[in-house]
Structure formats: structure tokens, C-alpha cells
Amino acid sequence: MIRTLILAALLATPALATDGPVFMGFGSHTPVEYDLVIPKGTVLRHVYDVTAATPGKRNPGFETAARFINSHVGNGVALRDVAVAVVIHGPAIAELTRAPVYAARNNGATNASQAMVEEMLAKGVRFVVCGQAANAMGVKKADLLPGVELAISASSAHAILQAQGYTLNPF
């Protein structure tokens, strides 16, 4: 019984998660005694690739991008020096649609990622949707949350962003 409680506690609180400083309530990070220094003046431009949708919970692919910002700003990098983009090209596109569109496509359900995405957009995170996949899914530009960008394709977006100095996150 006690063991179960301990297990539950472990599951509920991932090791000393720190909230913020940019996003509160999501994208938490843990303090690290790190060896890889961030040289002064470093500008981080980083791009994530997300395909999987996670109905009913915050999309962990999006949340990882928030964690990237929280963890670096929390360790002294200025927010303006952390630019993050998320390229989306599969079912996850649905989680960037406006509430009525999402509900209509998901039996009236609410989009558990919407509030997080809106906060991230407000802080300058770029969400870039694959136009080819959106077309195949019947998602139009007007269906997307305000501020979400549409690209010719995900391949196109990745090529452009990497050419602009964004590093590709490999997982």
C-alpha cells in the first residue's frame, strides 16, 4: 500500500520539476548541474518536427518546445535569444485548429493543447503547418488558430528554417 503510494507520488511528480520562468503549468524542467556551457551571446534557433496527435492531453511534442524555452531562459539565456519553431505534418495538425473546427472533427471534444499553443504563439514560438498534409486532411488556413503559419510542405519548412540557422532536433 505504502509502496503504491510512493509509486503514485513518483509518477505524479517527475523529479523536482521546476515551473516557468516563461511558461507556467506546462513545459516544466528539472535543474541540472550541467557541463555543457552556454557561451555568452549564444543565440539558439531550434526546430522540432511533430506528427502525432494526442487527443485529450497536451501534445508532448509541442510541450517539449516550451520546455526548451523554459529550461534555457531558466538558466540565464535571454528569451529574445531563444527562437523555437515547430513543424507539424500529420494528425497533430488537428491540435492547431480553432475550437469549433476541432470540436466538429472530434465529436465535440475540446482541444487539450489549444491554451498551451496560444501561450507559446504569444511568446514568439512559431508553429508551421505542412500545406500538403493540411490539404490531405481538409484543413484550410482559416481553420488554423490565429498566428499558426502554413508552409508549402513540411520538407520545405525544414529546409528553409535550417538554411536560416535553425538546428533540427533529432527526436
Add this chain to the structure above:
Amino acid sequence: MIRAALLSLMLLSAPVLAQSREGFVAGPVLPDVGPIAPVDSDLPLPKGTKFKIDFDIAAKATPGTLSRQIETAARTLNMHVAAGVPKENVQIVLIFHGPSAADLLKPEVYAARNDGKANGSMEAIRKLIGAGVEFYLCGQTAAGQKITKADLLPGVKMSLSAITAHAVYQQRGYTLNPF
């Protein structure tokens, strides 16, 4: 009767290449591979933009069908040229390792290894190579799967390893496509 026979012959001869998908149209470079959807894009392509894209391909296509990732490479070529980028400014390399190596095999080698089935990607590969797209097979994979250079479709090249090819092409300014 004749029309039906001709139509079915046409359909049979191009079964996987010309799948029509609502909202997708034939592209300008390879009209029968990698159909494209027009997009009202927010991500501008400044004049002079050059694309050098490196695709990593590990998954093997279902025998007899076109590899979806090879089709993605064709679509990438088609849609950027359709968007106004000159064809010579869209350079693509596909780097194969693991099970995907099978999709680069000549018909008789492919058939011998796949219950007599046809290599459904062969025509698309021929057309892509004709359009200047490069195909590399990981030499370590080839050794592991007992594939020799003579087993490969014309124009397919071999590298020391897939890792080597990715490193060399990224040093040459290619960006890595993550899927």
C-alpha cells in the same frame, strides 16, 4: 469494350504512380509521381532561394507499391518548382539504409527476394534519377544484406555508410529532412 480494356490497361500500368487524391494535382517536373496541393503559404521563398535537401530512408515499401518516402522526395521537387524555384535550385539526395535497401534493387533481384513481386518504386526512381535526384545506399547495409553494386538499379550509388553520406551532404550545405 476497347475503351474499358484500354482504361484498365492504363490503370494497371500506372497503379501507384498516379493515385488521384482530392485537392492534389500533377506536378511540373514529374507529372505522374508525387502529386502536389497548392498552398497559400505564409513562409516566403525569397528570390534566389536554393534548396539542398537530404532525406533519410529506412522503411521498406510494401512489396509491389511505391515507397511513400520516395514519393515525398518527388513531391518536394514538384512543389518547389511549382512555387517558382528553378529546377536546378532544388537539389535532393536520398540516403537509404536498413530494410529500405530492397527498394533499390533491380527487378530480378527484387523478385527473387520478394516472392516474385515487382519493385513498385522502380519507375519513380528511374524518373527521379533522370531529373537529377541522387540515390545512395549505405555500404554497411549492403554488406549486411549481401547486396552488390550490380544488384542496384541504374544510377543508384553506394556510400561507405549512411552516416558518412549524411555527414558529407550536410557539410555540403544540405539540410536534413527529419521524416
